[in-house]
Amino acid sequence: MQRTLKVADRAKVSAFEVMNILDRVAQLRAAGRDVISLCAGEPSDGAPSAVSQRAAQIHADGLPLTYTPALGIRELREAIATHYKRWYDIEVSADNVAVTTGSSGAFLLMFLSAFNAGDKVALARPGYPAYANILRTLGVEVIELNAGPESRYQPTVELLEAAQLEHGELDGLMLASPANPTGTMASGEELEALTTWCKDQGVRLISDEIYHGIDYPEAGTDTRRSVSAWELDTDTVVISSFSKYWGMTGWRLGWALVPNDMLATVDALAGNVALCAPAPAQYAALAAFTDDAYLEAEVRVAEFARTRAAVLNSIDRLGWGEYAPADGAFYLYADVGSKLGSHANSAAYCAALLEAEGVAIVPGNDFDHVKGDTHVRLSFAAGYESVTEAIERIVRFQGDA
Numbered sequence: 001m002q003r004t005l006k007v008a009d010r011a012k013v014s015a016f017e018v019m020n021i022l023d024r025v026a027q028l029r030a031a032g033r034d035v036i037s038l039c040a041g042e043p044s045d046g047a048p049s050a051v052s053q054r055a056a057q058i059h060a061d062g063l064p065l066t067y068t069p070a071l072g073i074r075e076l077r078e079a080i081a082t083h084y085k086r087w088y089d090i091e092v093s094a095d096n097v098a099v100t101t102g103s104s105g106a107f108l109l110m111f112l113s114a115f116n117a118g119d120k121v122a123l124a125r126p127g128y129p130a131y132a133n134i135l136r137t138l139g140v141e142v143i144e145l146n147a148g149p150e151s152r153y154q155p156t157v158e159l160l161e162a163a164q165l166e167h168g169e170l171d172g173l174m175l176a177s178p179a180n181p182t183g184t185m186a187s188g189e190e191l192e193a194l195t196t197w198c199k200d201q202g203v204r205l206i207s208d209e210i211y212h213g214i215d216y217p218e219a220g221t222d223t224r225r226s227v228s229a230w231e232l233d234t235d236t237v238v239i240s241s242f243s244k245y246w247g248m249t250g251w252r253l254g255w256a257l258v259p260n261d262m263l264a265t266v267d268a269l270a271g272n273v274a275l276c277a278p279a280p281a282q283y284a285a286l287a288a289f290t291d292d293a294y295l296e297a298e299v300r301v302a303e304f305a306r307t308r309a310a311v312l313n314s315i316d317r318l319g320w321g322e323y324a325p326a327d328g329a330f331y332l333y334a335d336v337g338s339k340l341g342s343h344a345n346s347a348a349y350c351a352a353l354l355e356a357e358g359v360a361i362v363p364g365n366d367f368d369h370v371k372g373d374t375h376v377r378l379s380f381a382a383g384y385e386s387v388t389e390a391i392e393r394i395v396r397f398q399g400d401a
Contacts, residue, residue, distance in 0.1 A: 010136065010137045010138075010139065011137060013133040013136065013137060014129065014133065016129060016130070016366060017347070017362060017363060017365065017366045018039050018040060018362045018366060021039050021350070021354065021360050021362060022037070022039055022040065022360075024354060024360075025037050025039070025354070025360050028354070028358065033358050034358050035354070035358040035359075035360060036358060036359050036360070036382065036386050036387075036389060036390040036393070037360040037382065038359065038360060038361050038378050038379045038380065038382055038386075038387065038390055039360045039361065039362050039379060040379060040381070041180060041244065041329070041330065041331070041379055041381060042243075042247075042249045042379075042381055043244065043247035043249070043300060043330075043381050044381060044382050044383050044386075045247055045300055046247050046248075047246060047247055047248045047251065047284075047288075048246055048247070048287070048288060048292070048293035048296045048297060049292070049293075049296060050287040050288070050290050050292050050293045050296075051246070051248065051251075051284050051285060051287045051288050051293060052284075053287070054283070054284045054286065054287040055280060055281075055283075055284035058280060058283050058284060059280075063283065065279040065280050065283075066279065067275055067276050067279070068276040068277070068279050068282060069276065070267055070270040070271035070275065070276055071097070071098045071099060071266070071267055071270055072097070072098065072099025072100075072255070072276070072277060072282055073099070073279075073282050073283065074094065075286055076099055076282050076283075076285055076286055077094040077095075077097040077098075077099060078094040079285075079286055079289045080092075080094075080097045080099070080255050080289075081093060081094045081096075081097055082289065083289055084228070084230070084257075087212070087213070087228075088227075088228050088230070088231055090228070090230060090231050092230065092257060095263070096234075096257055096258050096259075096260070096263065097255055097256075097257060097258075098255060098256045098257075098258050098266055098267075098270060099253065099254075099255050099276075099277045099282060100253075100254045100255060100256060100270070100274075100277055101252050101253070101254070101274050101277045101278065102241060102243065102252040102253060102254045103208070103210050103239050103240065103241040103243065103254035104130065104254070105252075105254060105273070105274060105277070106239045106241075106254045106255065106256040107130065107131065107134055107208075107239065108134055108273065109256070109266055109269055109270055109273060110206055110237045110239065110256055110258075110262075110266070111134055111135055111138055111140070111206075112138065112269055112273075113262050113265045113266050113269060114172060114204045114206065114237065114262065115135070115138065115140050115171055115172055115204070116139075116140075116171075117138065117139030117140065118139060118140070118141065119140050119141065119171035119172065120140070120141045120143050120167055120168065120169070120170050120171050120172070121135055121140050121141070121142060121143065121170070121171060121172035121173070121174060122142075122143040122144075122145055122155065122159075122160060122163050122170050122172070122173050122174070123142065123143075123144065123145065123155070123173070123174035123175075124144075124145050124147035124153060124154060124155045124175075124176075124179070125144040125145060125146060125147060125367075125368050125369075125370065126147075126153065126181055126182060126333065126364065126367035126368035126371075126372065126375070127174075127176065127179065127180070127181075127367060127368075128176060128179075128180045128181070128208075128367070129366055129367060131174050131176075131208075132144075135174075140172075141167075143163050143167050143170065145159045145160070145163060146159070146370075147159060149322055149324070152184045152324070152325060153179060153182040153184045153324050153333075154175075154177065154179065154184055154185075154186050154190065155173065155175060155194065156190070156193075156194075157193050157194065157197045160173065160194075160197060160201075160203075164201075169201070170201065170203050171203060171204065172203060172204045172205070172206060173194070173198055173203055173204070173205050173206070174206050174208070175191075175194065175205060175206065175207050175208065175229070176207075176208040177191065177207070177208075177209070177226065177328075178211040178212075178214065178215060178226065178327060178328030178329040179329070180211070180329060180331060180367075181324075181331050181333040181362075181364070181366075181367045181377040182324035182325075182326070182331065182333045183211075183324055183325070183326035183327055183328055183329040183330070183331045183332070183333070184324050184325055184326070184327050184328075185215065185226060185327040185328050186227075187227075188227040191227050191229060191232065192232055195229055195232040195233045195236060196232075198233075198236070199233055199235065204235075204236075204237065205229060205233070205235075205236040205237070206236070206237040206239065207228070207229035207230075207236055207237065207238050207239065208239050209226065209228055209229070209238055209239065209240045210239065210240050210241040210243060210244050210254070211226075211244050211245070211328050211329040212226045212228070212240065212245065212328075213226070213244075213245035213297065213301065214244060214245055214301055214304060214328050214329055214330060215327060215328035216304075216305050216308060216326070216327060216328065226328065230257050234257075234259060234260075235259045235261075236259070237256060237257065237258065237259065237262070238256060238257035239254065239255075239256050240254060240255055240256075241253070241254035241255070242254065242281075242285055242288060244329070245297050245301070246288050246293065246297055247297070247300065248281075248285070248288070251278070251281040251284070251285070252277070252278055252281060253277055253278065253281040253282065253285055254277075303383065303384060304330050304380065304381070306384055307330075307380040307383065307384045307387050307388075308326060308330070308332075308380055310384065310387065310388050310391070311326075311332050311378065311380050311387060311391070312326070312332075314391045314395075315334075317391070317395055318334075318339075318391065318394060318395060318398070319338065319339055319398065320334040320335060320336050320338075320339065321334065321335035321336070321337060321338055322334070322335045323335065330379055330380050330381040331377050331378065331379055331380070332377070332378045332380065333364070333367070333375060333376075333377050334375065334376060334378070335374055335375050336349060336374060336375065336376050337374035339398050340374070341398075345363070345365070345373040345374070346363040346364050346365065346372065346373055346374055346375055346376050347363040347365060347373070349363070349376070350362065350363045350376060352397075353393075353394065353397050356397055357393040357394070357396065357397045358393065359390045359393045359394055359397070361376050361377065361378045361379075362376060362377045362378075362379075363375070363376055364376055364377065378390075
């Protein structure tokens with residue numbers, strides 16, 4: 001008897017709802033509808049001018065775009081190390097920098113290198129779904145921490161200790177600060193407490209820092225940039241990207257700071273998994289570390305701050321409930337339970353909003369399978385005019401619902 005072909009159980013992960021919504025946005029726009037998409041975490045202005053100009057020059061000069069070393073061209077690894085001196089005043093060796101195919105490529109490499117099948121890795125819920133999905137495909141047991149408003153949606157030592165009592169010893173902690181979807185950040189003191197606990201417990205901390213540089217200190221508070229876990233413990237893994245602060249989403253270029261004990265493994269895996277990150281993006285990204293590119297990015301962050309203020313000032317008009325503080329990144333994560341009306345859940349609410357008013361936002365079940373049915377995520381990366389117009393449409397939709 002012929003055996004039936006199968007699909008691996010580990011590959012059966014949930015689809016990311018935002019991608020389905022973006023497909024519908026494209027369909028509506030193709031049909032002539034005016035749609036404002038506040039779905040994706042994608043800055044609308046694209047790469048800094050210096051990066052785009054450098055990319056054009058690379059092609060004009062006919063630079064041979066062959067395979068690069070598995071962990072990236074040396075010049076870019078050195079530039080990233082210098083960036084850590086500029087932003088965090090810490091010394092990072094270029095040898096510890098691994099250039100990857102986006103931060104997504106870094107997650108896969110780091111998870112493969114750090115954890116065995118059957119290991120237990122904790123992460124906050126709500127959170128970015130790809131963390132759990134990738135870990136589960138690798139046979140890792142994901143321990144969800146119910147991180148609600150009382151902990152500002154961030155993991156805490158208390159939550160970790162409770163998780164160990166219930167599930168046994170943890171092997172890893174996945175931390176995101178600023179986080180997606182909430183935008184909340186762990187303070188320097190909170191991050192220090194987490195890194196200390198992880199070190200004491202033999203837990204590998206992986207810190208997603210792709211939104212660093214996009215933060216909104218309140219008046220009268222410390223204006224220092226986000227704290228990097230590498231400042232506190234070089235046994236942590238730090239993951240970052242050119243996608244958010246520099247607006248280079250489609251260039252598919254990220255990086256990781258790799259602890260010494262993982263370097264050989266990461267290097268070997270990188271060559272096997274992807275050979276190297278995209279060569280044109282690597283050479284062009286050198287221009288991201290020029291003064292002009294930093295200045296252009298800072299102008300964009302100021303615009304994010306302006307748009308964020310408009311969103312937060314509209315909460316009362318929207319009538320939404322509990323919402324995350326949005327310390328950084330460019331998201332608002334909020335409870336819309338009181339505004340669902342006849343809609344069964346936030347997914348139905350978002351679908352109806354898109355069809356009726358041409359505004360696309362993401363239901364919370366992408367980020368929280370327990371409480372997400374009453375929550376939504378709104379991205380304000382699309383720009384002030386688009387976001388403020390979308391708010392007017394949402395208010396109208398809720399009034400008509």
